Amino acid sequence: LVRGDYAESHPTLTQVIRDIEEKDLLAFAVLYHDIGKGEGRGHVEKGAPLIRKAGERIGFTPAEVDQLEFLERSHLIMTHLAFRRDLEDQHLIIQFARAMQNLEFLNRLYVLTFCDVKAVGPEAMTDWKASLIEYLYLRTREVILKGTYTKERVSSLTPKVLQEVLHLLSSERDKEKCRE
Numbered sequence: 001l002v003r004g005d006y007a008e009s010h011p012t013l014t015q016v017i018r019d020i021e022e023k024d025l026l027a028f029a030v031l032y033h034d035i036g037k038g039e040g041r042g043h044v045e046k047g048a049p050l051i052r053k054a055g056e057r058i059g060f061t062p063a064e065v066d067q068l069e070f071l072e073r074s075h076l077i078m079t080h081l082a083f084r085r086d087l088e089d090q091h092l093i094i095q096f097a098r099a100m101q102n103l104e105f106l107n108r109l110y111v112l113t114f115c116d117v118k119a120v121g122p123e124a125m126t127d128w129k130a131s132l133i134e135y136l137y138l139r140t141r142e143v144i145l146k147g148t149y150t151k152e153r154v155s156s157l158t159p160k161v162l163q164e165v166l167h168l169l170s171s172e173r174d175k176e177k178c179r180e
Helices: 011-019 023-032 035-039 043-058 062-074 077-084 090-100 103-120 127-146 151-179
Strands: none
Touching: 011 103, 011 127, 023 043, 023 062, 023 103, 035 043, 043 062, 062 103, 077 090, 077 103, 077 127, 090 103, 090 127, 103 127
């Protein structure tokens, strides 16, 4: 992925990996995200303290260790949402964007999710699955960049949009009257 092997088939993903700083943190997360599987059921919960300890031993900063734990705890979320939920549900996208904290977290989770599914087996990451994950990523990215990921912010836009629609409708009616 870092070499650009997927540039043609997954251009968005390739650009995201290029934009990620501190690729060592991402590489560590990719290697350790399933560390809890050796502990039995509930591998996400069991893996969180393990990845923290490993990150601290390696010498990551406390903020980086927090991000490692976030990635480990969140690594199943994108596949769940992309494969099982309605990606046209704006509320779902907003809630997911809020959980991401910032674009860097989303970028890393997107790459980790792709790697996780791809590592299951050669046929696990189909074009369809990749497109669903990418669509979720792009919609969430848009919300984060616009900063419209609070209900209040979205609802505050509603009166403005309604006013604009009414203005356009009245302008259209005026044009119709002039034609008559």
